[in-house]
Amino acid sequence: MADMQNSEPAPENMKSFSVKLQRLAYKLDLVFILRPTLFFPVWTIYAAGYFTGQHFFGDMAIMDRSIGKLWPVVIGAALTLLMGSVFIINQIVDAAIDRQNKKLFLIANGHVSEKAARIEAFVLAVVAIGVAFLHSLPSGVIFIVIFLVTGVFYSMPPFKWKDKALRGLLLNALGALTIFVAGWQTGTVLIxxxxxxxxxxxxxxxxxxxxxxxxxxxxxxxxxxxxxxxxxxxxxxxxxxxxxxxxxxxxxxxxxxxxxxxxxxxxxxxxxxxxxxxxxxxxxxxxxxxxxxxxxxxxxxLPAFFVLVLFTFYFAKFYYYYRFGLNYPKFEAD
The missing domain is CATH 1.20.120 (Four Helix Bundle (Hemerythrin (Met), subunit A))
Known part of the structure; x- marks a missing residue:
């Protein structure tokens, strides 16, 4: 007890370091409420759409726009932001249930406030759809459809079709279809x-x-x-x-x-x-x-895709382990 009474207060530089760590943790929380590991199937289906279009209709490829071959990457990045917005919406809607089930805890447990999450979801969706319209009218329309299907109808009341058997299946199928088409039309004429x-x-x-x-x-x-x-x-x-x-x-x-x-x-x-x-x-x-x-x-x-997936996987693994002590994500079956 005497040792505690005689102990000196933490140096100012240690306090400053602690504050910086807390700020970094919060910034990473804002990134990981997007649920980056769920981007793997999104990126995969999007890239599959692009390469399938190139395989079957390469002679109809679109490469005459101002930034040419960069458009598939730019639209892919915008799609990532859009789906991040969708995943945030899903967590906001299910926050109470997630809190009881002790899962998806960033919003449910208050690490990120619902207000901050709503603002982030809104900004991400607006930026993503705006970039899509800069590419082309079809891209913008496809992005709006993706957002409605995977975000509004899937998660939000009064719809919440993710909780319905056939409607949930239908929306997942439509989500895959529209994401595939989004990839297709970045490099090939829509048919x-x-x-x-x-x-x-x-x-x-x-x-x-x-x-x-x-x-x-x-x-x-x-x-x-x-x-x-x-x-x-x-x-x-x-x-x-x-x-x-x-x-x-x-x-x-x-x-x-x-x-x-x-x-x-x-x-x-x-x-x-x-x-x-x-x-x-x-x-x-x-x-x-x-x-x-x-x-x-x-x-x-596309070997660079392997680098992207590997980086995202291990970055997520690092974050969840050092932030919450979790062994997540993992490829092996439970």
Missing amino acids: VDVWVYTIPYVAAVSAVYVYTTLLDVKGDAQYRKATFAVDFGTNLTITVGAAFGVFSFVSGWLLKDPLIFYPALFAAPIFIIAVFRHSRKNVDRAIKYPILFLALAICYL
């Missing part, structure tokens, strides 16, 4: 039949989405969320997800699209195993690996 080339990618995303509803089926049922797994049960959900996964492979083969065919080929056995061996680990693999396989295919075409 009427573009939706045909989205089919295997939409099927792959739908397969993964259906499986994600299995992860918190008890909690969703408790809060009366009529998600796919809650409404249709584990067996049918796993079967439907596997059917989407196999359909992605078949449609990729029929379209002669190697970018999705090979990842879907490698992913198909994972879905089939999940059908015959119901376990959390098999479901987790079916969620993580299909997009990972497609991302690796993108990395083959």
Whole structure:
């Protein structure tokens, strides 16, 4: 006790260092409420749209604008901001439930205030849509549709279709479709039949989405969320997800699209195993690996994408470990 009474106050430079650390932590919190690890599938589908357009209609490529080949990168960055805004909205809407379930705690636990989060979401969305319109009218319209589908209708009341089985599935499919088209039209002229080339990618995303509803089926049922797994049960959900996964492979083969065919080929056995061996680990693999396989295919075409994904992954890992002591994110199945 005497030692505590006789101890000297912390030096001013230590106090200043502590304040700087707190400010840095808050700035990083403002970055990570965007949930950067969720950008992996967004970037992957966007890049897939770009490369698919180039593969099938490279002779119709658009490279005559003022900054030419930089537009796909610029629009990709704008899409990142837009989806960051969407992910913030999702956390704001679910803050009370996340607080009770002890998950997604940055907003739920007050590390970032809801007011600050709302302002950030608004600014990000406005900037992203503005950049899209600078590129072209179609880009701007596509961005607005993406925001409405993945943000407003998916998360916000009175809609909140993420809590509805078929409507949640529909919005995820539409989200994948519009993000794919956003990537396509940054380098290739939009054609009427573009939706045909989205089919295997939409099927792959739908397969993964259906499986994600299995992860918190008890909690969703408790809060009366009529998600796919809650409404249709584990067996049918796993079967439907596997059917989407196999359909992605078949449609990729029929379209002669190697970018999705090979990842879907490698992913198909994972879905089939999940059908015959119901376990959390098999479901987790079916969620993580299909997009990972497609991302690796993108990395083959664009090695810089590997650097981006790796940096984001380990930066997030560093942040969550030193900020909260969490081992997140991780590729291995739980």
